[in-house]
Amino acid sequence: MAENEDILVSVRNGVGIVTLNRPKAINSLNDVMVAGLQQALTTWENDDSVRSVLLTGAGERGLCAGGDVVALRQSALGDGSFARQFWSDEYRLNAHIGRYRKPYVAVMDGIVMGGGVGVGAHGNVRVVTDKTKMGMPEVGIGFIPDVGGTYLLARTPGLLGLHAALTGAPFSGADAIALGFADHFVPHERLHDFTEAVITDGHEDALNSYAEEPPPSALLAQRDWIDSCYAGDTVADILDDLRAHDEQAARDAADLIATRSPIALSVTLTAVRRAGHLRTLEEVLQQEFRVSVASAKSHDFVEGIRAQLVDKDRNPQWSPATLAECDDAAIDAYFASAEPDLTF
Structure with missing residues (x-):
């Protein structure tokens, strides 16, 4: 397969290898990549000569920085049909992986x-x-966590998932394991040898040879104040509790949350809590599809991506501008049926 393609697919020694191949964009997903990964997984699932799948990202910067939200913004500025189709395909892929x-x-x-x-x-x-x-x-661009993210965020120890969702702040590999987003820790410097071992020896032997105990999770160590502060009924209550706490990290979290889209924060809080009561990843993805389709019609989705990734002035003008203006009816509207809904 040509090296200039957005996704590279091959089989070596019974291992189906997928490389996300847009390194200049930190391998941000587009529709071609979603379709390519889905097609590869479907083909290999019924091929007895392929025993496992290995997913990596090209370049040194990361596996994948997210979806191509600039293209989604363009769709939202039009009739929204591309965004709707992209999310439908992407979330079906997420369910397939699950x-x-x-x-x-x-x-x-x-x-x-x-x-x-x-x-x-x-x-x-x-x-x-x-x-x-x-x-x-996502809350930093006026969007709401998707791709099954709210399923994982709702199932972390305590309320760590709400902290991650409402701040939008990145967390470490050790944190990812503690939160249930990952299973194994391999030092970066041994990664090339590890991936080669997956192909030559199989993933179990590779893990036995290269996986190590992860460092302590910094987020898990802060669970006391996180569980206390994120228990409030509303985002405004959570902010009050964070600002009143004597931990500097709590006040820093409040400052970060205060920069995010008020409606995206309000919907995110509801989405994560609802996801905790849904049984399957598919049910959560259907809820996320409804929320994403509604987001595409919102002011803040278009404005947030403009500020962060188009004009890059980092100065979004959110509307509604305050949490107080985000009433229950505005929040509930995000969860209405997307007509037609996502199905699996």
Whole structure:
């Protein structure tokens, strides 16, 4: 396959290898990559000569920085049909990864954000490193965590997932394991040897040879104040509790949350809490599809991407401008049926 293609697919020694290949964009997912990964997984699932799958990202910066949100913004400015189709295809891929029958080894090195979490953290063999910088930063662009992210965020120890969702702040590989986003820790400097061992010896032998005990999780160590402060009914209550806490980290979290889209924060809080009551990844993805389709019609989705990635002035003008203006009716509207809904 030509090296200039956005996704590279091959088989070596019974291992299906997928390399996300847009290194200049930190391998941000586009529709071609989503379709290519889905096609490869479908083909290999029923091919007895392929015993496992290995997912990596090209370049040194990371597995995947997320979805191509600039293209999604362009769609939102038009009729929204491309965004709707992209999310439909992407979330079906996330569900497929979540129920994949063969070992799916996701190497989540470097930056792994948003859509990168979707193609990595639902796998059954999830590897992180000392260079991993993972996160669900959607609230910073007026969007809401998707790709099955709210399923994982709702199932972390205590309320660590709400902290990650509402701040949008990145967390380490050790944190990712503690939060349930990953399983195994391999030092970055040994990653090349590890991936070669997956191909030559199989993933179990490779893990036995190269995986190590992860360092302590900094996030897990802060669980006391996080569990206390994120228990409030509303985002405003959570901010009050964070600002009143004597931990500097709590006040720093409040300052960060205060820069995010008020409506995205409000919907995110509800989405994560609802996801905790849904049984399956598919049910959560259907909820996320409804929320994403609604987001594409919102002011803040278009404005947030403009400020961060188009004009890059880092000065979004959110509307509604305050949490107080985000009433229950505005929040609930994000969860209405997307007509037609996502199905699997």
